[in-house]
Amino acid sequence: MPILAKGFGDANAGIRVYIAKPxxxxxxxxxxxxxxxxxxxIALINQACGNGWRKVFNxxxxxxxxxxxxxxxxxxxASSWQQYRDTFLLQGASSTALLFSMPEVPASTKTVHIIAGRTHAKALLDAGLAAQLSWLNNEFAVDQHNRLxxxxxxxxxxxxxxxxxxxxQLIKALDD
Structure with missing residues (x-):
């Protein structure tokens, strides 16, 4: 059964970042x-929710x-990451998504899935995420097959x- 993605951005995003909560x-x-x-x-969310959300988008x-x-x-x-954030990030055809659901792997051979945070990754694995993570150090892990x-x-x-x-570099290496 397919997982229904929930979050912000482009439903067909090539770069998908996963965090725990909206x-x-x-x-x-x-x-x-x-x-x-x-x-x-994004500016409205930053204003309403504070510095933590500003950091996520930045x-x-x-x-x-x-x-x-x-x-x-x-x-x-865009001429800068700030301009990109304000003009394109998480919009309709941006190829970016910020998701609050389980990654669907493999969704596409070109999709890059990024789980933000070791604790969130462990929670997703405990909830049934079918990934084979190779931990590179205490903070970074790779599942090359699932581009995760x-x-x-x-x-x-x-x-x-x-x-x-x-x-x-890790994202680039997914295509090597």
Missing amino acids: PPMAEYGNLAMVQPLHSGE VYAKMLFALNPTQFSFSQQ LVCPYFDYRQLNNEKLAFLA
Whole structure:
């Protein structure tokens, strides 16, 4: 039985990031599918939910800009990660999604699945995620067959620029 993805962004996203919970706002409390965000909606979430959500969106956009531009065109769509975040991130045809559900693997041979946080990854495995993770260290794991990665939570302190660069290398290596 297929898993019904729930979250923000493009339902056909090539880059899918998984975190445990949606923003604590009434309009997102009962998401039943992937819904695209609209222009300005990230700013509204940041204003209503605070610094933690601002970090998630910022780190997501920074990660996209760290990816190999011959593999992914995100950095060619805007002049900065900030502009990309505000103009394209998690919108309809962005090829990005932030999901609050179980990863469906393998969903596509080109889809990249990123679970943000070791604790969340372990909870998903306990809930039945069919993945064979190879832990590279305490923070990063790879399931090459399912194009699934585990990385630190999307927060500046946990996923700093050095670790973002490492994550970008892992994503590139999925195609090697």
